[in-house]
Amino acid sequence: MSRLAGNNLRLRRGARAILNGIDMLVVTGEVVGLIGPNGAGKTTLLRALASLLPVDAGSVTLDDAGVDTLSATERARRIAYVEQSGTAAWPVSVVDLVGLGRLPHGRGLQRQSAADDAAVLTAMRATGTDALADRSIDTLSSGERSRVLLARALAGRPEILLLDEPVAALDPAQQLAVMELLQRLAGEGMGVIAVLHDLSLASRFCHRLVLMHEGRVLAEGTPDAVLRDEHLARAFAIQPLRGAADGQAFVLPWRRLK
Amino acid sequence: MRAMPALLLACAAFSALSLCMGPHGFAPGIVAQALAGEETGRLILIELRLPRLLLGLLVGGTLGLAGATLQGLFRNPLAEPGVIGVSGCAALGAVIAFYTGVSTMLPLGLPLGGVAGALIAIMVLLALASRDPRISTLLLAGVALSALASALTALALNLSPNPYATVEVVFWLLGSLSDRSLEHVFLALPFILAGGALMLACGRGLEALTLGEDTARSLGISIGRLRRLAVIGVAFAVGASVAVTGAIGFVGLIVPHLLRPLVDHRPAPLLLISIPGGACLTLAADIAVRLIGGEVELRLGVATALIGAPFFLYLVLNLARRAP
Amino acid sequence: MRRSRTGTFLLAALLAILSAPASAQEKPQRIVSLNLCTDQLLLDLAGRERIASVSFLAADPEFSAVAEKARGVPANRGLAEEIVALKPDLVLAHKYAGRQAVAMLLRLGVRVVEIDLPQDLAAVMAQIAVVAEAVQEQERGRAMIAAIEQRLAALPPAAEPRLTAAIYEPSGFAFGANSLADAILRAAGYDNLAARLGVGGYARLGMENLLANPPDILVVDDTAADRRSMAQEFLDHPALRQRFAGERRVAVPRRLWICGGPSVAEAAALLAQARVQRR
Numbered sequence: 043m044s045r046l047a048g049n050n051l052r053l054r055r056g057a058r059a060i061l062n063g064i065d066m067l068v069v070t071g072e073v074v075g076l077i078g079p080n081g082a083g084k085t086t087l088l089r090a091l092a093s094l095l096p097v098d099a100g101s102v103t104l105d106d107a108g109v110d111t112l113s114a115t116e117r118a119r120r121i122a123y124v125e126q127s128g129t130a131a132w133p134v135s136v137v138d139l140v141g142l143g144r145l146p147h148g149r150g151l152q153r154q155s156a157a158d159d160a161a162v163l164t165a166m167r168a169t170g171t172d173a174l175a176d177r178s179i180d181t182l183s184s185g186e187r188s189r190v191l192l193a194r195a196l197a198g199r200p201e202i203l204l205l206d207e208p209v210a211a212l213d214p215a216q217q218l219a220v221m222e223l224l225q226r227l228a229g230e231g232m233g234v235i236a237v238l239h240d241l242s243l244a245s246r247f248c249h250r251l252v253l254m255h256e257g258r259v260l261a262e263g264t265p266d267a268v269l270r271d272e273h274l275a276r277a278f279a280i281q282p283l284r285g286a287a288d289g290q291a292f293v294l295p296w297r298r299l300k
Numbered sequence: 301m302r303a304m305p306a307l308l309l310a311c312a313a314f315s316a317l318s319l320c321m322g323p324h325g326f327a328p329g330i331v332a333q334a335l336a337g338e339e340t341g342r343l344i345l346i347e348l349r350l351p352r353l354l355l356g357l358l359v360g361g362t363l364g365l366a367g368a369t370l371q372g373l374f375r376n377p378l379a380e381p382g383v384i385g386v387s388g389c390a391a392l393g394a395v396i397a398f399y400t401g402v403s404t405m406l407p408l409g410l411p412l413g414g415v416a417g418a419l420i421a422i423m424v425l426l427a428l429a430s431r432d433p434r435i436s437t438l439l440l441a442g443v444a445l446s447a448l449a450s451a452l453t454a455l456a457l458n459l460s461p462n463p464y465a466t467v468e469v470v471f472w473l474l475g476s477l478s479d480r481s482l483e484h485v486f487l488a489l490p491f492i493l494a495g496g497a498l499m500l501a502c503g504r505g506l507e508a509l510t511l512g513e514d515t516a517r518s519l520g521i522s523i524g525r526l527r528r529l530a531v532i533g534v535a536f537a538v539g540a541s542v543a544v545t546g547a548i549g550f551v552g553l554i555v556p557h558l559l560r561p562l563v564d565h566r567p568a569p570l571l572l573i574s575i576p577g578g579a580c581l582t583l584a585a586d587i588a589v590r591l592i593g594g595e596v597e598l599r600l601g602v603a604t605a606l607i608g609a610p611f612f613l614y615l616v617l618n619l620a621r622r623a624p
Numbered sequence: 625m626r627r628s629r630t631g632t633f634l635l636a637a638l639l640a641i642l643s644a645p646a647s648a649q650e651k652p653q654r655i656v657s658l659n660l661c662t663d664q665l666l667l668d669l670a671g672r673e674r675i676a677s678v679s680f681l682a683a684d685p686e687f688s689a690v691a692e693k694a695r696g697v698p699a700n701r702g703l704a705e706e707i708v709a710l711k712p713d714l715v716l717a718h719k720y721a722g723r724q725a726v727a728m729l730l731r732l733g734v735r736v737v738e739i740d741l742p743q744d745l746a747a748v749m750a751q752i753a754v755v756a757e758a759v760q761e762q763e764r765g766r767a768m769i770a771a772i773e774q775r776l777a778a779l780p781p782a783a784e785p786r787l788t789a790a791i792y793e794p795s796g797f798a799f800g801a802n803s804l805a806d807a808i809l810r811a812a813g814y815d816n817l818a819a820r821l822g823v824g825g826y827a828r829l830g831m832e833n834l835l836a837n838p839p840d841i842l843v844v845d846d847t848a849a850d851r852r853s854m855a856q857e858f859l860d861h862p863a864l865r866q867r868f869a870g871e872r873r874v875a876v877p878r879r880l881w882i883c884g885g886p887s888v889a890e891a892a893a894l895l896a897q898a899r900v901q902r903r
Contacts, residue, residue, distance in 0.1 A: 093517075125514045131510050323830040479796065
């Protein structure tokens with residue numbers, strides 16, 4: 043079991059504290075939803091956890107060892123990161139793009155090993171992109187592209203998966219498919235942090251939620267504990283509509299508060 | 301990579317043809333004379349046509365590879381040593397080294413001057429690109445750098461005490477392979493080989509960079525190291541090339557663009573295949589200028605610009621259409 | 625040959641008279657020369673005190689055979705404004721250079737005497753006479769012509785078949801038929817290879833062409849090697865160095881064959897000497 047933790051992370055940009063002493067944890071086997079209004083610092087936190095952004099203070103640890111003690115390759119093998127609305131500079135084919143996920147595993151530039159091929163195929167099947175294998179990335183719809191970029195991250199078979207708004211560009215069916223996939227991946231032993239804007243998806247599919255507001259963690263815990271009225275009022279200035287189906291509670295943003 | 305054997309074959313064919321070209325067109329008699337052991341033939345083949353061929357291969361390969369490297373690094377199909385001002389600054393560096401006599405005092409002064417000029421240009425561009433990654437910014441900065449470099453080159457030549465220097469701005473800005481010697485080949489060779497090796501080592505990094513800097517770094521690629529490799533590699537190879545043949549434009553633009561579909565648009569194999577591609581295009585252009593003839597030969601850069609500039613326009617229009 | 629020389633003489637004298645009908649007797653006191661070739665004749669023929677200015681090239685030892693004499697003489701770059709400011713009473717110019725300055729000087733009523741590019745030795749003599757006449761130093765002019773003719777007459781006679789030679793200039797330019805350098809080569813007892821290869825006047829002769837049709841002697845100015853240029857470096861090409869090694873490469877300073885004047889005889893003497901050594 044692996045655990046990725048951000049400990050008391052702080053980052054200032056000028057007078058503004060973007061991360062103001064944040065603790066964040068994900069362990070293998072769980073899907074953690076990172077929610078909060080725009081500008082709360084979600085993407086910054088995710089990038090800090092992925093070692094893409096130096097922080098002013100605090101540390102990121104993987105299994106209690108600082109990630110900076112790992113080699114870049116080792117880190118890349120264990121932690122995958124998918125940026126928000128990522129694009130490809132060149133119209134490469136889907137199978138080649140997913141294959142880039144094998145780079146940390148020393149994939150040769152010309153030839154992929156059988157293990158590489160197997161990992162790429164598994165990742166494409168899991169994301170339902172195997173039928174697109176030979177298509178060029180710039181011919182895909184934005185939903186297809188999101189799933190391909192997710193497949194790219196899965197191809198590296200990481201322990202921890204960091205996703206910045208993985209369902210933003212997807213239609214409802216695809217959103218459900220991706221969230222189900224994340225749950226399945228967690229069940230197979232991956233730890234997932236996903237930045238989400240959709241509170242109903244967050245409440246349904248995440249094991250835990252972390253609600254960020256103005257660079258701090260406003261609330262953390264089970265969806266029920268985090269999505270309380272006073273938290274939503276403070277963070278989003280909304281009043282939710284609550285319901286239940288199939289024995290599961292869900293939350294919908296319903297009314298703006300003045 | 302399926303195209304590699306065909307490109308190598310084309311290179312060999314152009315090489316053979318290049319050796320058979322006299323200054324006024326096809327003249328294969330010299331090769332026969334040289335093979336028969338005749339002195340005049342040997343002299344012309346070994347001391348005139350061979351250096352011309354070798355420089356065409358080396359410099360053409362360099363420009364193709366540098367174009368592919370810069371396009372991958374800037375994630376921009378319009379990046380090219382000439383267009384973004386790297387060649388112009390290399391020419392300025394070489395001009396300063398040559399006309400001040402540094403190149404006579406220092407054995408490698410000439411290529412080092414070109415390398416220094418190229419290095420400064422790419423550093424400036426990278427600094428700009430990191431602040432504002434838009435394609436237009438890069439191109440406009442390149443235009444400004446090119447204009448500045450050619451103005452300073454003309455100024456340096458004007459200040460030279462030698463009255464011939466003033467007209468030599470044409471050589472430096474448009475390039476030529478004619479009447480170069482094996483000395484020029486040996487002068488540039490170590491820098492071109494070293495720079496080429498550094499650029500080829502960028503393959504993995506450029507592949508990862510297809511998905512942007514953040515994703516590349518999350519894949520374990522050090523962007524800083526990748527930049528250093530690419531910048532020093534391009535500066536070494538292009539700087540030394542320009543120092544011995546002048547700035548030959550557009551090869552680095554045309555070649556990677558034409559070859560990209562043949563390698564499924566992947567940056568790493570594109571690097572490798574752009575070497576014979578650049579060599580082929582440069583040799584073909586150099587054969588063309590000799591076919592056109594004239595006592596004072598057409599500059600090679602004129603020939604490559606005649607193909608390259610319309611091509612560049614086409615690319616700009618195409619990109620504008622794709623990203624409204 | 626003799627008849628054409630006399631003809632040119634007469635024509636030149638006529639031209640000189642036509643361009644200066646009024647003040648033939650008065651010696652001009654503020655003479656300005658716009659061109660390297662008139663510079664040199666002027667510095668040789670007229671007293672230093674009557675020379676107001678010569679061109680900037682006159683003091684450049686690479687191009688001027690009288691660079692020493694030009695030292696201290698105000699230099700000009702042939703711009704109309706600077707010439708007018710000198711208030712010259714005689715301007716010597718070349719037919720193919722500084723046309724705008726000359727046009728303005730003529731409008732201002734300044735007396736201008738122009739010379740042409742000499743294409744043979746007779747034209748050189750005629751030119752000397754024209755300039756001597758213009759500066760009112762006819763006696764010195766006649767002496768100069770006599771000295772040149774004497775020196776040319778004393779050259780060792782040409783041996784048949786003649787050796788071939790080419791004067792090879794930076795960037796691979798050569799002097800062909802109808803050029804002063806061609807006349808000098810012939811006077812020195814050579815066949816001019818460039819003329820035989822069809823080069824007319826001053827034109828490019830490619831290195832490959834030269835190597836394929838090598839002259840017995842390659843004449844190159846190696847004195848300017850310290851002033852770097854691609855053009856000069858061209859003459860250092862290993863192929864030329866190999867093909868024309870030792871006595872086959874003769875160094876003659878460029879300044880001796882650019883303009884008509886006493887330097888012509890010196891160039892011919894150096895070339896004839898090289899020919900004798902080579903035989």
